[in-house]
Amino acid sequence: MSDNGLNRAELISVFIRAGILGICSYFAVKWMVNTLDPTRKQKREAQQRAERLLSRLGVTDLKTSLNEYELSIAAQLVDPQSIEVTWSDIAGLQDVIDDIKATVILPIRTPELFSRSELHQPPKGVLLHGPPGCGKTMIAKATA
Known part of the structure; x- marks a missing residue:
C-alpha cells in the first residue's frame, strides 16, 4: 500500500482510465475538427480531382497521401x-x-541538339506578357 492510501491495483486502474480518457478525448477533438471544417467538402473534391488527373497522366503510384499544399497543386x-x-x-x-516553337518545343522534341553544348541550353521557361485579350492564354494552351 502506498502513502496516499491507493494500492497497486487501484493505481494501475487510475492510469488505465486516464489513458482511455486521453485517447477518447483525442479522437473526439479530431472528429469535431474534421466535422466542423468548412473546407472539408472542397478538400475531398480536390483529392478526388487530383487522383483522377494523376491517374489520367499515368501517375498510379500514390502510396503516400498528398499533404494540403501538394493537393492544391495537383488539383x-x-x-x-x-x-x-x-x-x-x-x-x-x-x-x-x-519563336515559341523554336525556343520551347524544339528543345523538348530534339534534346540531342542541346546536349552537346554547355553554352547553348534550352530555356527554363517563357514569360508571356501583354494587355488583356492579346492571346497569352491561348498561346499557353496551344503550347501545352
Missing part, C-alpha cells in the same frame, strides 16, 4: 489532352508562334 493540373486549342486556332501571332 489544378490540366491534362494536355483535354485542351482543345491548337496552333491553327491562333491568328495574327505567327512570329510569336515561331
